[in-house]
Amino acid sequence: MNKPNGMSGIFTALLTPFNPDYSINLDSLKKLVEFNIRSGVNGFYVGGSTGEAMLMTQDERKLVLKAVKDFAGDRVKLIAHAGSTATDFAVDLALYAKALGYNAVSAVAPFYYGHTLQAVKQYYYDIAAAADMPLFIYNFPASNGFGLNADIAAEMFEADERIAGIKHTSTDLFTLRQIKRRIPRAVVFNGFDEICLAGLSMGADGAIGSTYNFMGSRFVSLYEAFKAGNIEKAQKLQNEASDIIAVMCRYGVFQCEKEILTRMGIDMGQCRKPFLPLSSEGKKAVSDLLLNL
Numbered sequence: 001m002n003k004p005n006g007m008s009g010i011f012t013a014l015l016t017p018f019n020p021d022y023s024i025n026l027d028s029l030k031k032l033v034e035f036n037i038r039s040g041v042n043g044f045y046v047g048g049s050t051g052e053a054m055l056m057t058q059d060e061r062k063l064v065l066k067a068v069k070d071f072a073g074d075r076v077k078l079i080a081h082a083g084s085t086a087t088d089f090a091v092d093l094a095l096y097a098k099a100l101g102y103n104a105v106s107a108v109a110p111f112y113y114g115h116t117l118q119a120v121k122q123y124y125y126d127i128a129a130a131a132d133m134p135l136f137i138y139n140f141p142a143s144n145g146f147g148l149n150a151d152i153a154a155e156m157f158e159a160d161e162r163i164a165g166i167k168h169t170s171t172d173l174f175t176l177r178q179i180k181r182r183i184p185r186a187v188v189f190n191g192f193d194e195i196c197l198a199g200l201s202m203g204a205d206g207a208i209g210s211t212y213n214f215m216g217s218r219f220v221s222l223y224e225a226f227k228a229g230n231i232e233k234a235q236k237l238q239n240e241a242s243d244i245i246a247v248m249c250r251y252g253v254f255q256c257e258k259e260i261l262t263r264m265g266i267d268m269g270q271c272r273k274p275f276l277p278l279s280s281e282g283k284k285a286v287s288d289l290l291l292n293l
């Protein structure tokens with residue numbers, strides 16, 4: 001399988017807007033998709049951590065995958081996150097995304113049971129074989145203890161050519177570099193927005209992140225500045241964004257993102273439980289942030 005086309009640049013890890021009763025708010029989802037496409041992002045990562053997919057039923061996850069494809073069409077690249085605790089659920093979602101015309105699928109390692117490395121690898125091989133399309137490993141060690149290193153990655157890319165890339169949600173950028181060095185065909189996305197520029201400078205092909213929901217144009221400028229060799233401009237954009245993200249981390253990243261977008265005119269609702277609602281201090285902090293956006 002060849003390197004997938006157009007899989008680079010800034011990808012928004014889409015939030016899922018909810019109605020007051022916590023059902024999915026499709027009107028707002030459409031607005032969010034349009035707003036992000038207008039901001040110039042290259043693609044969407046749909047149904048991941050940011051999308052609260054782990055707090056949704058299988059049918060709801062499919063509903064979001066379908067709605068985003070309907071709204072976005074072929075205007076941007078689409079990666080469907082299909083990861084789950086059960087291989088069968090992940091395969092079901094991957095097949096659904098493929099039928100919808102998604103460009104790639106991705107999956108976080110199976111969480112909760114603390115599986116053996118052998119079992120985790122098999123989970124990815126099963127998804128790749130069933131979906132028969134480019135698969136991005138979602139490497140997020142802090143969430144499930146499974147951390148990809150260059151040796152494991154090299155073995156997996158060697159074993160299945162459909163394994164196309166990695167969403168590297170880790171501050172270990174030496175590992176990112178080692179992966180790029182060992183596996184030239186690997187497409188690697190940086191996963192923490194606060195180190196986007198660092199990830200790019202260590203060889204990432206692009207970045208997938210939650211704060212791009214409302215700061216997409218800023219990170220597109222950062223990416224372009226980096227590519228053009230204008231590091232000073234890229235650093236300025238990163239540092240300003242990092243100051244904003246630092247405040248958000250204190251009060252809840254997704255809650256703050258939803259509050260910001262709601263105040264910008266896209267009604268995002270609350271995060272699902274067990275996320276707590278944004279505190280009054282958090283709302284005050286968001287008001288201050290909005291003045292500087």
Ligand code: MN9
Binds near residue numbers: 048169211245
């Ligand atoms: O998809 C996001 N990862 C998680 C990427 O939320 C686990 C990031 O965008 C972070 O939300 C962001 C703040 O830490 O970098």
